[in-house]
Amino acid sequence: MIVDYQEITDFSKILIYPSGRKFYEKEQPEIIKKTNDFLESFTDVKFYFKFEYDRFLIFFIAEDTPLGLEQNEKIIEFIQQLEKDYKVSLIDKIKVFFKQGAYVQVKEVPDFKKMIKNRSITKKTIVFNNFISTKAEFDCCWEVPADESWISHFFK
Incomplete structure (x- = not known):
């Protein structure tokens, strides 16, 4: 079942599914509907769902219904x-x-390293940490400067 964001506590589990490409405008309503219908089919688990930047499917699972x-x-x-x-x-x-500006980009790690070397990416570039596991981490640490992220060691 789907619940309000307020019912999701800081220690609730989060699952992030990043798409390798932006979903097309015509696909988005269908994906959102399919996902909401799917999550509504669970009667014993409380979910909150976000669709961010036209490419991230984010499931929050209420702490009291693991x-x-x-x-x-x-x-x-x-x-x-x-x-x-x-x-x-x-x-x-x-x-x-x-x-990169107003757009979300995706690169393989070797290509990203080349972009750092070419100075197309700086320590202040916003990087998404899709490895986070709780709502509290999502609120503070999903979008962070590259030098504070899981790829910070690439700048050394």
Whole structure:
């Protein structure tokens, strides 16, 4: 079931599925509807769902209704089906997602390192940390300067 954001506590689990490409405008309402319908099908787990920057599917799971193995498998199957339906990668979190101006970009790690070397990326470039695991981390640390992120060691 879907609940209000206020019902999601700081220690609630979060799952982030970053898309390797921006979803097209015509795809977005369909993806949001499919995701909301899917999450509503859970009667024993409380979710809050965000669709950010036209490419991140973010599931917040209320702390008082943790996911069991079966529910987790259902989510993975749903995400894999979205990958097939829209020909995107949503489970690959190793790519670097970052902001360049008003746009979210994605690069493989070696390409991102080259951009640092070429000074296209600075320590202040905003990077997305898709490895966070709680709402509190999301609120403070999902979008951070590169030198405070999981790729900070690339600047040394």
